[in-house]
Amino acid sequence: MSSVALPAQPERIMKELARVWTSLAEEERHQGGPTVLRACAMTLIVATDDEDEESLAASQTLTELMHAHPSRAIVLRSSDRAGEGLSAHVFAQCWKPFGKAQQICCEQIEIAARPDQWLDVGPTVLGIIVPDLPVVVWCRQKSALRSSANDRAQVGLESVLSLATKTIVDTRGIPVPEALARMREWKQRGRIVGDLEWTRLTPWRQTIAHAFEDFDALSELKNIRTVEIAYTDEVAPASALYAAAWLENGIAANAALRREEGFGPGLHRISLKSGNTSIELERTGPTCIRLNVGDKEQQISMAGSSLYELMHEELTVLGPDAVFDAAFEKVGEIRS
Amino acid sequence: MADANPFQDPLRFERRVPPCAIVIFGANGDLTKRKLLPALYRLAYERRIPQNFAMVGNSRTPMSDEDFRQKMKESVQKFIENSPFDESVWESFEQTLYYVAGDLKDTRCYQAIQKKLAEAEQQNQTGDNVLYYLSTQPSYYEIVIEQLGKHTMNRGKGWRRIVIEKPFGHDLASAHKLNQQTHEVFPEEDVYRIDHYLGKETVQNILAFRFGNGIFEPLWNRRYVNNVQITAAESIGVEGRGAYYQEAGALRDMIQNHLLQVMATVTMEPPTVFDATNVRDERAKLLRAIRVMKPEQVPLYAVAGQYGPAKIGGQQVPGFRQEEGVDPESQTDTYAAGTFFVDNWRWAGVPFYIRSGKRLPKRVTDIAIQFNAPPLAMFQQETRMGPRAPRPNLLVLRIQPEEGISLRFLSKSPGSGMRVRPVSMDFNYGSSFGERSPSAYETLLVDVMTGDPTLYTRQDMVEASWKVVQPILDVWQNQKFNFPNYDAGTWGPRESDEMLARQGHVWRTP
Numbered sequence: 050m051s052s053v054a055l056p057a058q059p060e061r062i063m064k065e066l067a068r069v070w071t072s073l074a075e076e077e078r079h080q081g082g083p084t085v086l087r088a089c090a091m092t093l094i095v096a097t098d099d100e101d102e103e104s105l106a107a108s109q110t111l112t113e114l115m116h117a118h119p120s121r122a123i124v125l126r127s128s129d130r131a132g133e134g135l136s137a138h139v140f141a142q143c144w145k146p147f148g149k150a151q152q153i154c155c156e157q158i159e160i161a162a163r164p165d166q167w168l169d170v171g172p173t174v175l176g177i178i179v180p181d182l183p184v185v186v187w188c189r190q191k192s193a194l195r196s197s198a199n200d201r202a203q204v205g206l207e208s209v210l211s212l213a214t215k216t217i218v219d220t221r222g223i224p225v226p227e228a229l230a231r232m233r234e235w236k237q238r239g240r241i242v243g244d245l246e247w248t249r250l251t252p253w254r255q256t257i258a259h260a261f262e263d264f265d266a267l268s269e270l271k272n273i274r275t276v277e278i279a280y281t282d283e284v285a286p287a288s289a290l291y292a293a294a295w296l297e298n299g300i301a302a303n304a305a306l307r308r309e310e311g312f313g314p315g316l317h318r319i320s321l322k323s324g325n326t327s328i329e330l331e332r333t334g335p336t337c338i339r340l341n342v343g344d345k346e347q348q349i350s351m352a353g354s355s356l357y358e359l360m361h362e363e364l365t366v367l368g369p370d371a372v373f374d375a376a377f378e379k380v381g382e383i384r385s
Numbered sequence: 386m387a388d389a390n391p392f393q394d395p396l397r398f399e400r401r402v403p404p405c406a407i408v409i410f411g412a413n414g415d416l417t418k419r420k421l422l423p424a425l426y427r428l429a430y431e432r433r434i435p436q437n438f439a440m441v442g443n444s445r446t447p448m449s450d451e452d453f454r455q456k457m458k459e460s461v462q463k464f465i466e467n468s469p470f471d472e473s474v475w476e477s478f479e480q481t482l483y484y485v486a487g488d489l490k491d492t493r494c495y496q497a498i499q500k501k502l503a504e505a506e507q508q509n510q511t512g513d514n515v516l517y518y519l520s521t522q523p524s525y526y527e528i529v530i531e532q533l534g535k536h537t538m539n540r541g542k543g544w545r546r547i548v549i550e551k552p553f554g555h556d557l558a559s560a561h562k563l564n565q566q567t568h569e570v571f572p573e574e575d576v577y578r579i580d581h582y583l584g585k586e587t588v589q590n591i592l593a594f595r596f597g598n599g600i601f602e603p604l605w606n607r608r609y610v611n612n613v614q615i616t617a618a619e620s621i622g623v624e625g626r627g628a629y630y631q632e633a634g635a636l637r638d639m640i641q642n643h644l645l646q647v648m649a650t651v652t653m654e655p656p657t658v659f660d661a662t663n664v665r666d667e668r669a670k671l672l673r674a675i676r677v678m679k680p681e682q683v684p685l686y687a688v689a690g691q692y693g694p695a696k697i698g699g700q701q702v703p704g705f706r707q708e709e710g711v712d713p714e715s716q717t718d719t720y721a722a723g724t725f726f727v728d729n730w731r732w733a734g735v736p737f738y739i740r741s742g743k744r745l746p747k748r749v750t751d752i753a754i755q756f757n758a759p760p761l762a763m764f765q766q767e768t769r770m771g772p773r774a775p776r777p778n779l780l781v782l783r784i785q786p787e788e789g790i791s792l793r794f795l796s797k798s799p800g801s802g803m804r805v806r807p808v809s810m811d812f813n814y815g816s817s818f819g820e821r822s823p824s825a826y827e828t829l830l831v832d833v834m835t836g837d838p839t840l841y842t843r844q845d846m847v848e849a850s851w852k853v854v855q856p857i858l859d860v861w862q863n864q865k866f867n868f869p870n871y872d873a874g875t876w877g878p879r880e881s882d883e884m885l886a887r888q889g890h891v892w893r894t895p
């Protein structure tokens with residue numbers, strides 16, 4: 050890792066990156082090992098700030114993601130504690146796949162700036178993204194999803210978002226109407242936006258989709274009159290609203306949302322009932338959902354819900370996502 | 386037509402198993418414990434097994450359903466790779482496992498299985514779809530298929546399919562006979578001959594590499610390719626399976642099935658559409674185009690080998706004839722190599738060298754495509770023996786253990802003067818970055834249960850590949866070899882190097 054902070058100018062950063070790679074290769078040659086392998090499938094930009102309480106977990110997730118999605122990672126930190134001007138650190142994240150001789154390395158660049166200097170970030174980032182490959186922005190700045198955001202920071206962030214092939218946010222814990230309004234604005238500008246609150250629904254949605262595959266009567270679908278969605282949070286989280294919207298897109302019934310005690314956070318239970326049968330999914334543990342179809346019961350794993358797995362799923366869907374878009378369109382009609 | 390399921394999301398949901406029951410013959414065996422059950426459990430963990438599913442195991446050892454479930458749980462915990470074991474998912478999943486003890490030679494066994502299937506159907510509503518999986522010794526294949534027919538277990542309201550494990554036949558005649566017997570009971574579209582190599586992510590990646598990119602295909606022919614070398618090496622010996630291996634040998638065990646299929650994947654014409662019929666048609670066409678050797682050509686184009694004892698890493702390892710259960714005079718090939726030619730416009734005249742063996746220096750499977758040298762040798766390469774014309778481009782498709790692709794090309798050595806040296810540009814696939822990719826059995830099980838035979842071998846493919854190796858088997862059968870002819874831990878017999886030298890080539894060291 051470069052021990053000194055560099056001025057965040059694209060040429061300086063790129064030069065430092067080249068130096069890091071050369072010294073890595075030299076190190077390996079001295080040890081007589083095969084040279085390092087460099088891999089890159091995208092530029093992954095993580096925008097974070099002082100408010101990001103889980104920034105440590107996020108940076109671990111970023112490292113883990115490099116295995117399946119080798120990238121040039123650029124961490125943009127907005128911090129009141131940052132010094133004057135933009136500064137950058139450059140280093141390589143290396144690991145040896147289990148049992149293999151060759152080391153695999155990905156590059157990471159960290160840029161810190163005070164909120165009022167965010168206007169300068171865009172041009173720097175533009176100079177250091179990997180050419181010809183997708184750019185994904187994982188926007189962890191909650192302020193980005195609020196209407197009250199500081200103007201200069203907002204404009205600065207906008208210049209970064211405008212580079213993105215896809216922007217990934219997490220609306221958990223953010224006032225939902227504001228967050229959805231901001232996402233709607235982005236989408237109206239033709240941007241592709243993913244929300245981890247939607248990704249969290251995958252185990253639930255997949256289980257429901259499968260239940261209808263088997264259901265003697267897929268035709269029974271039109272007889273479903275009751276759709277109930279329960280959550281454990283104080284107010285309905287985005288995941289509950291998305292679930293309701295998604296279900297209403299497939300069933301001619303209105304979903305009722307309500308708060309309930311039980312395993313959470315977030316979604317706790319989904320029930321669908323017709324005169325003849327019922328499908329119920331209830332979270333029964335940190336990693337488990339119980340599925341009841343009529344009187345048959347099955348335990349379903351919620352595999353796929355860790356931060357790493359959520360991001361991994363989103364990074365495999367970089368293009369338009371029609372199912373999410375349809376649910377997002379509908380969500381405005383849902384009453385929590 | 387039924388309405389479409391409005392909740393499907395193919396972008397995010399993996400394909401899942403439809404309602405069905407699977408009957409595994411040989412359920413107390415190695416393959417079931419090591420591969421099939423861990424694969425099924427993993428599918429359950431990934432929410433890809435429906436409630437309406439059942440698995441009925443059969444072998445002779447008496448066990449209750451409960452005993453069987455306990456045994457399978459232990460196997461899954463032991464053999465599952467890169468995957469967590471979730472107790473509550475297992476508890477649900479094991480409710481779908483049933484067991485019937487019985488001897489395959491006994492007709493009562495099939496009645497008992499029928500009864501168990503009916504019970505499972507009642508409890509789990511499997512839609513009366515049944516998959517039979519033959520994971521028994523090959524000598525039982527015929528008996529089981531015949532009995533399934535006699536008990537009308539090959540028909541029903543739902544579908545009936547059958548998976549047949551390798552080896553499919555012992556030679557061309559027995560493969561042909563087995564095909565005929567199978568077809569008396571199951572039509573070809575319900576017969577799934579498994580070749581787990583084709584289920585490997587890496588082998589499927591060859592298709593993506595060839596037909597997803599536009600820049601390689603124009604080079605993929607006799608004008609640019611000098612020769613192709615396919616290597617499947619194992620460092621281990623026969624590991625207690627000496628008695629079984631003695632009947633097979635490397636040519637039958639690896640080349641006839643896996644490596645000829647790999648060769649077909651590398652050399653087939655692009656299918657017009659990526660579906661089962663088109664992909665398999667192209668594979669079959671290629672296999673039919675491989676030149677069949679005349680008996681007098683066999684000594685020139687094929688080499689058999691058997692390893693003798695040696696010291697590896699300071700440790701004495703036995704020769705094949707010293708392995709347990711092996712005849713001390715055994716004539717079995719633990720190494721086989723062949724030179725094959727494809728008689729079509731694309732490949733005429735290009736030698737394909739295939740080798741496979743046990744107790745070679747390391748475990749590796751790869752395909753090396755050696756390109757022609759440039760028409761004019763403009764640069765010299767410095768070597769210890771002085772300057773010489775540089776070695777031309779080499780493209781290596783690595784299947785295991787480090788899946789990936791590397792391309793060797795020339796670059797200028799730093800410094801003054803125009804000296805060149807080969808450098809290798811390496812690419813490792815996602816799975817090499819530590820990401821879990823599905824096991825071949827997970828892929829192939831979902832394929833058969835959803836009725837997709839793309840990665841399974843068809844009758845004509847199996848027979849075509851037997852036709853290719855049959856003359857070699859015939860000549861070897863009547864020959865007395867002076868075995869052992871290579872030391873454990875080396876790259877095989879000298880004759881193999883000589884075989885390539887006759888064409889002006891050398892084996893590369895993987």
Ligand SMILES: NC(=O)c1ccc[n+]([C@@H]2O[C@H](COP(=O)([O-])OP(=O)(O)OC[C@H]3O[C@@H](n4cnc5c(N)ncnc54)[C@H](OP(=O)(O)O)[C@@H]3O)[C@@H](O)[C@H]2O)c1
Nearest residue numbers: 411413414415416444445446488489520521523550551552
């Ligand atoms: N093992 C592998 O990795 C592997 C790889 C590729 C292909 N294959 C193929 O897969 C098949 C199965 O291999 P495997 O290694 O699992 O074989 P295996 O270990 O010999 O298992 C076969 C099982 O069948 C049962 N059995 C034997 N005779 C029987 C009879 N008369 N009636 C009912 N059950 C009987 C035995 O259990 P009981 O003693 O309880 O009856 C035995 O455990 C073979 O065709 C093999 O060539 C195996």
